[in-house]
Amino acid sequence: MATASRAGQVLRLLLQAGGERSGQEMAERLGCTRSAVAKAVSALRDQGLKIEAAPRRGYRLHGEPPLVLPAMVEARLKDGSLGLPLYYFPEIDSTNLEARRRAENGAPHGACLVAEHQSAGRGRLDRRWQSPKGSALLFSLILRPELGLGRIFALNNLVSLALCRALERHGGLAPTIKWPNDLYLEGRKLAGVLTEFTSRAESVDHAVVGVGLNVNQEPAWLAGLDQPGISLRAATGHAWHRAELLAWVLDELSGLYGQFVDGESEDLAQEYAQRSLILGMEVTVREGQNMRQGRATGFAPSGALLLEEDGVVSPVHHGDVSLLAWEEIA
Numbered sequence: 001m002a003t004a005s006r007a008g009q010v011l012r013l014l015l016q017a018g019g020e021r022s023g024q025e026m027a028e029r030l031g032c033t034r035s036a037v038a039k040a041v042s043a044l045r046d047q048g049l050k051i052e053a054a055p056r057r058g059y060r061l062h063g064e065p066p067l068v069l070p071a072m073v074e075a076r077l078k079d080g081s082l083g084l085p086l087y088y089f090p091e092i093d094s095t096n097l098e099a100r101r102r103a104e105n106g107a108p109h110g111a112c113l114v115a116e117h118q119s120a121g122r123g124r125l126d127r128r129w130q131s132p133k134g135s136a137l138l139f140s141l142i143l144r145p146e147l148g149l150g151r152i153f154a155l156n157n158l159v160s161l162a163l164c165r166a167l168e169r170h171g172g173l174a175p176t177i178k179w180p181n182d183l184y185l186e187g188r189k190l191a192g193v194l195t196e197f198t199s200r201a202e203s204v205d206h207a208v209v210g211v212g213l214n215v216n217q218e219p220a221w222l223a224g225l226d227q228p229g230i231s232l233r234a235a236t237g238h239a240w241h242r243a244e245l246l247a248w249v250l251d252e253l254s255g256l257y258g259q260f261v262d263g264e265s266e267d268l269a270q271e272y273a274q275r276s277l278i279l280g281m282e283v284t285v286r287e288g289q290n291m292r293q294g295r296a297t298g299f300a301p302s303g304a305l306l307l308e309e310d311g312v313v314s315p316v317h318h319g320d321v322s323l324l325a326w327e328e329i330a
């Protein structure tokens with residue numbers, strides 16, 4: 001089972017204490033020496049965390065930098081959660097590309113790659129995904145599910161649902177999902193998910209699930225996007241702690257993934273439907289070269305959209321949904 005680094009464990013104890021905690025007590029709790037604790041504290045300070053030491057009283061956390069450092073995420077994650085081990089990149093081409101490279105070299109199920117900035121961030125349908133350095137939450141998760149190819153798209157839905165749950169539970173927000181993978185808030189795009197996979201025979205070898213969540217981008221930057229976008233900061237008027245946010249999402253995803261593996265896909269599809277932006281609406285779906293038009297009636301456990309065309313309901317496994325009338329986009 002993947003566990004947090006020593007620095008993450010020490011930071012977790014300092015966060016839980018909410019005040020001073022002695023090196024001796026932390027060493028006892030972690031089953032290590034006091035010098036191992038002191039070394040972890042020094043590593044955390046080197047990364048920009050403000051930790052003060054008072055003689056005979058112990059250590060106290062005074063502040064964290066506005067980064068998504070692994071220890072800051074690990075400190076907020078349960079051992080065994082998805083997201084461990086966690087790899088951090090101040091700069092990378094794309095976390096999805098790097099995750100694929102690492103997965104091909106044997107990186108384990110649950111590993112997570114997070115970046116402050118991507119020079120070649122990728123969206124669905126070969127679109128680009130951009131954000132100013134240090135403002136968005138950009139991460140990719142490596143999953144090695146025992147899954148036939150027919151159910152791979154359910155992972156997309158699972159991640160969208162985890163994002164919604166995390167923002168509802170901790171942020172008091174109510175985002176909606178535009179199938180398959182876009183999160184919307186106040187009618188504007190808040191996040192996107194890009195799932196890519198490698199198969200062997202008829203099953204999935206590994207999947208890479210990449211998430212781009214607009215967090216602290218300023219309204220002026222959002223105004224320059226091709227399609228209307230929103231960030232959590234623009235919606236709520238305050239900056240968000242991205243490491244905390246990532247831990248919330250990974251925690252929700254771990255629970256949902258467990259349900260998925262336990263065969264509760266029908267329940268998950270229903271929960272997903274409750275957040276759907278398009279349920280019951282007339283939509284146009286671009287499926288490869290095909291354009292289909294009908295009413296969105298639900299979502300299958302496989303992740304497919306159920307589309308009713310001329311009274312007949314059939315699944316759409318992947319595609320791009322538009323709420324515009326057929327004539328306007330054809």
Ligand code: BTN
Nearest residue numbers: 094096121122123124192210212
């Ligand atoms: C979309 O809405 O089209 C999906 C966007 C997915 C963007 C994320 S950012 C982190 C990860 N790395 C990438 O290159 N893409 C995904």
